[in-house]
Amino acid sequence: MGAHKTDAAISAVPDLRERRRRETRREISEAALDLFELQGAAATTVDDIARRAGVSPSTFFRSFATKEESVLIADIEFEAEFTEWLESSASERITLDAIENIYERSVVRFATASDGSAERLLRVRRLVLSDAQVRSAAYAADAVMLACLAERVATKLDVTSTARLLIETAALTLRIAVDRWAEVVDGGDGSADLVTVYRAVRSDLRRLVRD
Numbered sequence: 001m002g003a004h005k006t007d008a009a010i011s012a013v014p015d016l017r018e019r020r021r022r023e024t025r026r027e028i029s030e031a032a033l034d035l036f037e038l039q040g041a042a043a044t045t046v047d048d049i050a051r052r053a054g055v056s057p058s059t060f061f062r063s064f065a066t067k068e069e070s071v072l073i074a075d076i077e078f079e080a081e082f083t084e085w086l087e088s089s090a091s092e093r094i095t096l097d098a099i100e101n102i103y104e105r106s107v108v109r110f111a112t113a114s115d116g117s118a119e120r121l122l123r124v125r126r127l128v129l130s131d132a133q134v135r136s137a138a139y140a141a142d143a144v145m146l147a148c149l150a151e152r153v154a155t156k157l158d159v160t161s162t163a164r165l166l167i168e169t170a171a172l173t174l175r176i177a178v179d180r181w182a183e184v185v186d187g188g189d190g191s192a193d194l195v196t197v198y199r200a201v202r203s204d205l206r207r208l209v210r211d
Contacts, residue, residue, distance in 0.1 A: 025063045026115070028053045032070040033123055041068060041133040068137030073117075073124055074145075078106040082149065091156050099170040100202055104195070107174070111194045118194060125182050146171055169205075177201040 031053035035044045046067050050060045064070040082102055089098070110117045127134045146167055154163035177198040184192040 021063075024053075024055065024059065028055060028060055028063055029070050032067060033120070033127070036071055036127055036131060036134065037123065041127075041131050066137070068134055069141070071124055071127065071134065072138055072141055073121055075106040075109055077109065078102065081105065083152075086152060086156060089156070091158075094153060094156055094166070096166055096169060099166055100173060103170055103174050104198060104202075107177070107195055107198045121178070122182055122185060125178065126186075142171070173201050173205055174198065 028049060032044070032049045035048055035052060044067060046057055046060055049067060049070065050057045053060075060070070085098070085102060086094070110121060124134075124138075128138045129135070150160070150164040150167040153167060154160045157163050177194070177200075180201065181192055181194045181197040184197070
């Protein structure tokens with residue numbers, strides 16, 4: 001989840017043009033997700049996605065660089081919040097707890113969004129598990145995002161290894177929580193709550209560190 005794009009919730013109220021841009025992205029993304037589920041990423045072209053979404057290929061490429069990117073998920077607000085927090089924080093405030101708190105707010109946005117973000121997260125995760133092309137794109141996108149975040153944290157801490165440890169630990173905690181939640185939901189318990197699961201995984205990590 002950490003990497004990739006959704007419009008689950010943005011603090012600033014977007015103008016009409018921005019709302020339309022986001023709606024177009026959602027329509028393209030939904031079309032791509034439907035097609036990937038039906039026939040796989042390898043058998044789906046950008047033209048196929050554009051046609052199903054009712055847009056031109058050029059409109060597709062104004063929204064996404066690749067067909068795989070169009071189904072991946074990220075919380076835009078996370079990126080903005082992380083940047084604001086990092087720029088305003090003294091080095092001693094850059095801790096695992098602080099970073100996990102930002103991730104938790106992102107989890108809350110996904111879990112409470114009215115646009116079907118949580119269900120879409122489940123669908124994308126299933127694709128990542130079943131489709132090698134989507135899986136490769138997802139892993140590459142995650143690696144790029146985590147490297148970027150770690151590099152930015154390192155500029156405040158002056159210790160690259162510590163920055164990487166903080167970012168990758170926080171991201172791994174989120175990934176394990178999403179996997180645990182998805183396994184429960186796919187096992188038939190639709191009442192499983194992603195926020196509760198994420199908090200439980202955070203607690204598990206603290207117990208491991210103490211031990």
